[in-house]
Amino acid sequence: MRIAVVASLVTPLREAQLGGAQAFLTDLARALAARGHDVAVYCAEGSSIAGLRLVTLPAPVGVEAALVMPGGAPPPPLPALRDAFERLFAAVRADGCDAVTQHAFDAEAFELAAGLPVLHTLHLPPLVPAVVAAARRARCVTVSAAMRRAWAAAGLPGIGVLPNGVPAFTPPAVRVEPRALIAGRVSPEKGTAVAVRAARRAGLEPVLAGTVYDRAYWEREVAVPVSPVDRGDLWRLMAGSAVTLMPIEWDEPFGMVAAEAQMAGCPVVGYRRGALPEVVEEGVGGVLVAPGDLDALVAAIPAARALDRRRIRESALRRLGIERSAAGYEAAL
Numbered sequence: 001m002r003i004a005v006v007a008s009l010v011t012p013l014r015e016a017q018l019g020g021a022q023a024f025l026t027d028l029a030r031a032l033a034a035r036g037h038d039v040a041v042y043c044a045e046g047s048s049i050a051g052l053r054l055v056t057l058p059a060p061v062g063v064e065a066a067l068v069m070p071g072g073a074p075p076p077p078l079p080a081l082r083d084a085f086e087r088l089f090a091a092v093r094a095d096g097c098d099a100v101t102q103h104a105f106d107a108e109a110f111e112l113a114a115g116l117p118v119l120h121t122l123h124l125p126p127l128v129p130a131v132v133a134a135a136r137r138a139r140c141v142t143v144s145a146a147m148r149r150a151w152a153a154a155g156l157p158g159i160g161v162l163p164n165g166v167p168a169f170t171p172p173a174v175r176v177e178p179r180a181l182i183a184g185r186v187s188p189e190k191g192t193a194v195a196v197r198a199a200r201r202a203g204l205e206p207v208l209a210g211t212v213y214d215r216a217y218w219e220r221e222v223a224v225p226v227s228p229v230d231r232g233d234l235w236r237l238m239a240g241s242a243v244t245l246m247p248i249e250w251d252e253p254f255g256m257v258a259a260e261a262q263m264a265g266c267p268v269v270g271y272r273r274g275a276l277p278e279v280v281e282e283g284v285g286g287v288l289v290a291p292g293d294l295d296a297l298v299a300a301i302p303a304a305r306a307l308d309r310r311r312i313r314e315s316a317l318r319r320l321g322i323e324r325s326a327a328g329y330e331a332a333l
Contacts, residue, residue, distance in 0.1 A: 001098040003333060005029045005041045006113070008104035009059045009084050012046035015230040019185065020256035021123040023231070024143075024164045024325075025103045026052070031326035040095065042088050055095070057088050070127065070189045070250045077130075082108045089113055099333035110134035119332055121162065122147065124253055126154035141332065143254045144275035150251065162332060163278070164254045165325035167231075168317055171239035171264040176309075180204040180301070181241040181266070183234060183257045186226055187213040191247035191271070193221035194294060198269075202301040204242055209234055238264035243286075243304050246270030247297055255279040262286070262316035265309035269300050281315045283307075 005025055007013055013022055025041075029052050033039040041052050044059040060080030085108040092100060093116070100118040102109055107130035110120055114137075122142040126132045132154050141160040142148055151159050180199035186192045186208065199206035208226035212218045218226070229237065238244060244261035245268075246252075252274035259279055261268050268286030270276055271293075280286045287304045289296035 001333065002038045002096060003032055003040075004092045004095070004097040004100045005032075005039060006088065006092070006100060006102040006104060006109065007041060007043040007047075008106060008109075009044045009057065009081065009088065010104075010106070012044040012056075012059075013041070013049050013054075014047065015049065020164070020254060021103055021105075023256055024123075024166075024254075025101075027165070027167055027322045028101070028325060028329060031322045032330065035326060035330060037330075040097075042092060055091055057084060057091070060084050070125075070187075081106065082112070085109055085112045089116070092116065101329060101333060105131060107131050107134040110138050113138070117333075119329075122151060122159075125150045125251060126156075132156075144278050146251060146275040146278065147253050160332070162328045163325060164256060164259070165320055165322040166256060166259045166263055166316075168321045168323070169235055169263060171313065172236050174236060174240040176242055177240050178204050179207045179241050181207050181209065181237055181244045181261070183209045183237075183244065183261075185210055185213045186218050186222060188217055189248065189250035191249045193217070194247040194249070194297070195245040196222055196224055198245060198247065198294060198297045198301070201298045204301070206245075207237065207241065209237055235260065235264050238266045241266050243301055244268050245297075246276065247294075248273050248276065249291075250274065252276055258286070259316065259320040262312050263320060265313040267304035267307045267309070267312055269297060269304045271297070279320065281319070284315045285312050 029039050029041050042055045045056045089112045100116050102118050102120045105124050120138050120140045141162045143164050148161050182195040196206045208224050209229045211228050238261045244266050248271050254275050258268045262285040268280045271291040272288040273291045287300040289300050
């Protein structure tokens, strides 16, 4: 098949991704291409991904205002974003395709893809009324059973689930250090500050890898150096960390960090919220505790460190590989 993969225009695609959805659609595009399909990725200008054919389009000035943040107000309409998506889907139509897998969480992307053979993936909960309204008129799937329940409550019953996946990489042979990895965006809903406190109480060095989304929160409550890393460096960090901490303070749609950590053989310790119980095989891939219970989180760290890292990786290979995701998308498309 000729497959068009559509990304959000809010952020460019990079090897050091700003979020799980961007990382996943990049991995999915590569996996579909490896299965023999002709794949093109339509994304924001400035994107740079090795091994994929990219069709890039200029993002409008001020597009960062369209970024959806959990806990914040829905972003205001941005007319220039609609114009940019009009150009994107004009390019998709001009290039021709058999199917489109669309991953932008923008109402404009749902509306302007009308008439194409398109499957929309809902990577976030129903946070934006305009997206909820647009999704009701489109063919959609979401990424976990937890998200299926959330979207059903928002008026989309019976929505399908195509779980995310991660590459089945081979972890580097590195020594496991007494550190706790805290990866992903730095913002309140990710529980970054809680993770830092838990790591220190457990006698581990907190190591942050990601991007600061909420600078005031980072300055006020975190104050630990943080920087984005590319996937290879992230996997090395995971392979050499005692645990990965995920005390999430929202209903995590999937949990790519948890999936990648387990693929690296690193146990996950976090709160039992959102899709984490679907991603973390408790007692094998990590330990989850009741949301908001910091004492239980700290107490779970020694138990997680005692888990067999070989079994953690075996569990991830069985459940969380990108090939499973690619096969599901191939069939759906």
